[in-house]
Amino acid sequence: MDASQFYSVVVPLYNEAENAPLLIQAVHDALKNYPYELILIDDFSTDETVKVVKDLAAPNVVLIELKKNYGQSSALMAGIDYASGDYIITMDGDMQNDPSDIPMMIEKLNSGSYDLVVGQRQKRQDNLLRTFPSKVANFIIRTTTKLNVKDHGCALKVFTKDTAKELDLYGESHRFITLHAHMNGARIAEVPVKHHSRKFGVSKYGIGRTTKVINDLLLLLFNQKYLQKPIYLFGNIGILIFGLGMLINFYLLILKILGNSIGGRPLLILGILLVFVGIQFFTTGIIIDLLMKTYYESQKKRPFNIRKISSF
Incomplete structure (x- = not known):
């Protein structure tokens, strides 16, 4: 020492x-x-x-x-x-x-x-x-x-x-x-x-x-x-949920075209709900991304740390 x-x-x-x-x-x-x-x-x-x-x-x-x-x-x-x-x-x-x-x-x-x-x-x-x-x-x-x-x-x-x-x-x-x-x-x-x-x-x-x-x-x-890329988390979750909802709705659309009644099916509610939840997750990611930029810029922070600067 x-x-x-x-x-x-x-x-x-x-x-x-x-x-x-x-x-x-x-x-x-x-x-x-x-x-x-x-x-x-x-x-x-x-x-x-x-x-x-x-x-x-x-x-x-x-x-x-x-x-x-x-x-x-x-x-x-x-x-x-x-x-x-x-x-x-x-x-x-x-x-x-x-x-x-x-x-x-x-x-x-x-x-x-x-x-x-x-x-x-x-x-x-x-x-x-x-x-x-x-x-x-x-x-x-x-x-x-x-x-x-x-x-x-x-x-x-x-x-x-x-x-x-x-x-x-x-x-x-x-x-x-x-x-x-x-x-x-x-x-x-x-x-x-x-x-x-x-x-x-x-x-x-x-x-x-x-x-x-x-x-x-x-x-x-x-x-x-x-922290520096929140859209990757919330956006990916949103896309996944939105896609699942769209698949359910597309399946129900085919059933409707084939003459089946879909109005009373719980699956219809689930499909619509997943579409809206997926959109919300994606827009939440956009909002948090904007907040992240404000967090760094308002305090003049940088998303990195410099260990050392040398001059020769």
Whole structure:
């Protein structure tokens, strides 16, 4: 790890009064020979978390207090926005991640010119309510994208500054930071890291958030495949449904020509309905395509990210 570089460790906290002192000490032990800042973001804790951190008044520690409980994604975004390090490290505040893995991860990032190194938790110390949704999400991501990362839920990650600053985190999307970075063109490596059981407090994540996670995942997958070309999704669905409706109506037309009564057939209603639904899907694709263009142009965004510009 290069001592000439500056490191920012970003950690969201919510009701972690017992773990905060252990976290601060563990980060100091791991990075004591390097210039660093530890950015703790209190997500409107209802226990003594803020008081404990302030009473410690530890060097190199920055405490950001949010006005209300916004959730982990917003807390991470606040910390990343504030961070000034050449490398930005994220981890959970429950002491299940081990800061001693950070130097190894930074070495890995530099050794392969990676933009992001993510941890893969070994012998994960969590119950089924946490591991099952994580396994489902990891499986879906691996099978629907080209990103071969086995543990998207591990909070311990090391970013280059530019990679972290490009992230836009909303909802529960902090669980898919690796996929966000992949969509932005980041080069990613995964390394095994230690994982500990929680000593104090209780998990703030359970099966109740599974539907939120699935919704965010589906939105991310849509953005990855169709954000810049929504007409390909909605237009293709519309053409398929419209074509099926027209086939049904053509079949009924032939029956009518042959002298059969079709007025009382449910198939007639289905055929007409499919034609109108197909048209609606196609026109929806056109509208979303226009909204996509407005999204990029109104904010002067570009549908691409430039890694580097060199002049010779």
